[in-house]
Amino acid sequence: MQRYDPQTALIVVDMQNDFADPAGGLPVTGGDEIVDLINRKAWRAIRAGSFVVYTQDWHPETTAHFAKDGGLWPVHCVAGTWGAAFHPGLEVLGPSVKKGVNGEDGYSGFTMRDPVTGETIPTELEALLRVRGIERVRICGLATDYCVKATALDAARLGFATTVLADAIAAVDLQPRDGEAAIDEMRAADIVVQRTKPD
Numbered sequence: 001m002q003r004y005d006p007q008t009a010l011i012v013v014d015m016q017n018d019f020a021d022p023a024g025g026l027p028v029t030g031g032d033e034i035v036d037l038i039n040r041k042a043w044r045a046i047r048a049g050s051f052v053v054y055t056q057d058w059h060p061e062t063t064a065h066f067a068k069d070g071g072l073w074p075v076h077c078v079a080g081t082w083g084a085a086f087h088p089g090l091e092v093l094g095p096s097v098k099k100g101v102n103g104e105d106g107y108s109g110f111t112m113r114d115p116v117t118g119e120t121i122p123t124e125l126e127a128l129l130r131v132r133g134i135e136r137v138r139i140c141g142l143a144t145d146y147c148v149k150a151t152a153l154d155a156a157r158l159g160f161a162t163t164v165l166a167d168a169i170a171a172v173d174l175q176p177r178d179g180e181a182a183i184d185e186m187r188a189a190d191i192v193v194q195r196t197k198p199d
Helices: 031-047 125-130 144-157 178-188
Strands: 008-013 051-057 096-099 111-113 120-122 136-142 161-170 192-194
Touching (some): 008 031, 031 161, 051 125, 051 144, 120 125, 136 144, 144 178
16 A cells, blocks of 8 residues: 655645535535544654645636536535634544646646636646655545545646545446546546555
């Protein structure tokens, strides 16, 4: 099993109220149940000298990402609102990378895509990892079939050895088995998806 060290980063994806709280705008079933586990993993990483970084959807009130403006999703994670804040049980032990700030689709922690033009721009996440000499990433959070998958695929594409922590993710499952299909897609991209030993 991959261990934490100074060349490994833990990326915690979108553990925000709108996803992790059952009362959120786009709740993920079981999202609140992985908060404590993610905290334990983050502390384990910190103790081993690893970098821990968090991502947050941070949308404007009007964006083509939202169904009301022609997109796919209900309104969620509007900048500065309760829904965009981290779940209150989450212990935040590192910086946060905000995505979708100008109305982009913010699925990946590494890149954002304009929902109208398709243009892709980077977030600051890759730079934060490169400046620290990170070679390996471990990824957990929400949701398996969207932001976790997109972040993992980008990490692998950028050359990071990538592991997704299967016990610390949960899927939206808009369609049955979306989460399982996402795991299959990640494994096909040489991403390790594994359950870890208890933290």
